[in-house]
Amino acid sequence: MDLLRAFAKMATNDPNIYSLFGGIPQTPKESPYEDLKHGYELRPIEMKDKKGNPIENRAKYSHLYRDGEKISNEIFRKGGMCNGFKDGYCVLIHYVKDKSGKREDGFSFGIRIVVDAFGKTVLSGKGITDYPSHIGGNIGRMGDAYYNLLNGEKIMESSSGLKCSTTASETIKDDITFVCGQLD
Secondary structure (H helix, E strand, O other), X not given: OHHHHHHHHHHOOOOOOOOOXXXXXXXXXXXXXXXXXXXXXXXXXXXXXXXXXXXXXXXXXXXEEEXXXXXXXXXXXXXXXXXXXXXXXXXXXXXXXXXXXXXXXXXXXXXXXXXXXXXXXXXXXXXXXXXXXXXXOOEEEEOOEEEEOOOOOEEEEOOOOEEEEEEEOOOOOOOEEEEEEEOO
């Protein structure tokens, strides 16, 4: 079995093994940018100190791009809850310039947000502990409430006795159906 696996690797021109059929080993192309799936990526901004000298962007402050074109001038960073774009939405951390001059990197404390496919904020956190998430389809959640991400309206409050999930129907209108039941 190991011999068969080794042959399969050589036959597919594995970048680490010289091809059985005489090809040149290929190295996979890696993008220096943060991939967010479906053609979206975060590209680091150039940072300068107060004197205008370039400095390292260690925190990875970035602009949002789609298919190589910038779609937002806002400053974002990928957080731990970011799994890339899904259903046209992505959870990112949003930053604004700190005009007080207190922060060394020049940016405010980040707020977790949900952005749409155009880079617009559709749901914004209200602090460190109350942050939004994308549930699926056009539904987001923040705290104990569910929101319609198309218009920002609160759909419903969840209670501790209910377990809720969302399913998107396959209609042209992309209606969202809530399925709720008692916790076991």
